Amino acid sequence: QVHLVQSGAEVKKPGSSVKVSCKASGGTFSSYIVNWVRQAPGQGLEWMGRIIPVLDIANYSQKFQGRVTITADKSTSAAYMELNSLTSEDTAVYYCARGAVGAPDDYWGQGTLVTVSS
Amino acid sequence: EIVLTQSPGTLSLSPGERATLSCRASQSVTSNHLAWYQQKPGQAPRLVIYGASSRATGIPDRFSGSGSGTDFTLTISRLEPEDFAVYYCQQYGTSPRTFGQGTKVEIK
Numbered sequence: 001q002v003h004l005v006q007s008g009a010e011v012k013k014p015g016s017s018v019k020v021s022c023k024a025s026g027g028t029f030s031s032y033i034v035n036w037v038r039q040a041p042g043q044g045l046e047w048m049g050r051i052i053p054v055l056d057i058a059n060y061s062q063k064f065q066g067r068v069t070i071t072a073d074k075s076t077s078a079a080y081m082e083l084n085s086l087t088s089e090d091t092a093v094y095y096c097a098r099g100a101v102g103a104p105d106d107y108w109g110q111g112t113l114v115t116v117s118s
Numbered sequence: 119e120i121v122l123t124q125s126p127g128t129l130s131l132s133p134g135e136r137a138t139l140s141c142r143a144s145q146s147v148t149s150n151h152l153a154w155y156q157q158k159p160g161q162a163p164r165l166v167i168y169g170a171s172s173r174a175t176g177i178p179d180r181f182s183g184s185g186s187g188t189d190f191t192l193t194i195s196r197l198e199p200e201d202f203a204v205y206y207c208q209q210y211g212t213s214p215r216t217f218g219q220g221t222k223v224e225i226k
Contacts, residue, residue, distance in 0.1 A: 035215065044206065044217060044218070044219045044220045045220075046217070047214050047215045047217065059213060059214075061214055095162055097163075102149065102151060102210070102211070104151075104153035104165055105153075105155075105163075105165065105208075105210070108162040108163055108164075109162065110162060111162055
């Protein structure tokens with residue numbers, strides 16, 4: 001059984017950056033895609049980007065292009081999402097999820113609450 | 119990108135009743151790569167249906183999915199208390215993956 005364990009909640013100032021980690025236990029990211037999805041309070045799910053760890057290739061939603069960086073460490077089965085130039089509108093729960101090309105996101109992390117406040 | 123529109127926004131039903139949720143895509147979903155997720159408050163989404171009609175591991179058979187192309191349906195044949203939640207459809211056939219805005223199934 002694969003478990004994705006994310007880093008803990010963060011409180012950030014406007015203009016700063018946040019880096020959220022996602023580590024797989026009971027499995028690896030080999031041959032999979034790691035997607036990052038966020039959910040603002042009371043809102044729906046929004047795809048931010050993805051990485052294919054075995055190829056070290058990342059793709060991003062146009063909405064976040066230039067502000068988000070997704071990386072992975074194959075040796076530790078960990079993925080990271082860094083978001084820059086934070087504003088209050090970035091306050092949300094950020095999820096990592098394991099998927100594959102042509103496959104849904106079958107395992108999700110527990111979510112990381114990022115609060116942006118002055 | 120493919121826009122998914124879910125209806126209704128809220129479904130008020132009683133336990134034991136049948137729930138029918140709709141998801142319409144702005145263009146055809148590649149290979150019917152359409153999933154449904156269930157989300158309860160404070161929890162991560164949970165995969166319910168993939169490939170439009172295949173149940174994910176551990177999902178009871180009261181959940182069924184149907185549809186193809188641009189129109190998809192999630193049916194819960196008899197609602198159990200644990201089924202009251204928000205349901206999202208997602209297309210994963212074309213990048214970027216996109217989600218519908220969700221349908222809340224609430225207790226009437």
